[in-house]
Amino acid sequence: MRKPQFIARQGRQPSGLFGSLVGRIMSKETAAANDIAIALLNVLSGDRVLDVGTGHGAALATLATLNDPGSLDGLDFSSTALKIAQKKNRSLLRSGRLHLHEGMSDDMPYADQSFDKILTMHTIYFWEDAAAHFKEIFRVLVPGGRFVIGFRPGDDTRAASIFPNNVYAFRTIADVKQLLEKAGFRIAETERRDDRKSILSWIAAERPSST
Numbered sequence: 001m002r003k004p005q006f007i008a009r010q011g012r013q014p015s016g017l018f019g020s021l022v023g024r025i026m027s028k029e030t031a032a033a034n035d036i037a038i039a040l041l042n043v044l045s046g047d048r049v050l051d052v053g054t055g056h057g058a059a060l061a062t063l064a065t066l067n068d069p070g071s072l073d074g075l076d077f078s079s080t081a082l083k084i085a086q087k088k089n090r091s092l093l094r095s096g097r098l099h100l101h102e103g104m105s106d107d108m109p110y111a112d113q114s115f116d117k118i119l120t121m122h123t124i125y126f127w128e129d130a131a132a133h134f135k136e137i138f139r140v141l142v143p144g145g146r147f148v149i150g151f152r153p154g155d156d157t158r159a160a161s162i163f164p165n166n167v168y169a170f171r172t173i174a175d176v177k178q179l180l181e182k183a184g185f186r187i188a189e190t191e192r193r194d195d196r197k198s199i200l201s202w203i204a205a206e207r208p209s210s211t
Contacts, residue, residue, distance in 0.1 A: 033200055034059045037121055037150040038066070040189060040204045046070045047116040052105045052137065053123035057085025063119070064092055072098045073115070075105060106132040113142045121150040124176065125168040134183035144209040147185065148202060149176065156199035173201050180205045 038059060043049060043066035051059055054074030063072055072092065076082050082100050092098035103109055105120070106129065118141055127133045137147055152159045154170035163170075171179075177187055185205035193200045 031058060033150055033202075034121055035062070036191060036193075036200075037119055037148045037202050038062055040191060040202055041117050041119055041146060041148045042204075043067050043117055048114065049073070050075065050110070050115045050118045050140070052108075052118060052120035054085055054100070055081045057081075057088045057100075059119065059121070060085065060089050060092065060098060064089075064097065067117075069097070070116075073110070074098070074100045075103055075108060076100075077102060077104050106136050108136055108140055110140045112139055113145075114140045116142055116145050118145070118147045120148075122152070124149060124151050125163075125170060128169075130171065130176075130179050131182065134179055134185070138183045138185060138207055141207045143207050145207050146188065146204060147206070148204045149180075150200065150202045151176070152198055153201045155201075159198060173203070176201075176203060184208070 041049075043063060045066075045068060047067040047070045049063050049067050049070065050073045051057075051063065052075050054060065054076050055078070057074055060072055060074055074082075074085055076085070079102055082102055085100055086093065089098055089100075093100070101109055105123065106127070118137055120137075124130055124133075141147055152170060154160065154172040154175065156170070159168075160170050173190070173192070177190075180187060180203065184207065186208055187203065188206050189204040191202040
């Protein structure tokens with residue numbers, strides 16, 4: 001059964017009271033997939049880490065245990081989602097290690113080469129021009145830095161049948177790899193998990209070190 005438009009739009013950009021509820025549900029539903037992405041990110045102590053489309057912000061607490069005493073940034077274009085992230089991560093915000101920003105990932109408020117590691121989960125469906133987002137992520141990543149993206153790929157025909165195509169755009173694993181390489185990334189690792197309900201894919205890519 002195809003998801004109603006209003007629910008799909010809340011998945012893209014949670015807003016209001018209903019958006020808060022959706023955000024909290026998504027926090028539980030995406031936990032296992034986030035853990036796999038974080039493992040692929042290879043976070044080290046002192047790393048500067050950015051979570052693009054941080055949403056409910058649940059991944060930030062895990063990242064903080066790995067990069068301590070490094071810094072963390074969370075970026076999202078939903079003010080409702082950021083309020084959830086703020087509540088989940090009060091102590092990190094008070095410590096000064098975490099900063100949350102409202103904004104778009106194709107025009108980020110960061111200087112060139114600001115981060116050692118960058119993560120994004122379930123965001124690519126909503127990028128009309130994915131190449132622009134990957135180019136911007138490449139810009140703010142240091143040479144030798146690692147970027148991990150997790151998503152339901154277009155290879156999963158069930159996803160395309162459930163989510164309205166005017167809200168969600170599903171790209172194949174091969175297409176995402178090609179977009180990453182065109183942006184300048186080198187593909188380092190890929191992971192794919194299939195079950196009865198869905199296919200999930202993670203791609204770890206690196207910005208080549210300067211020569």
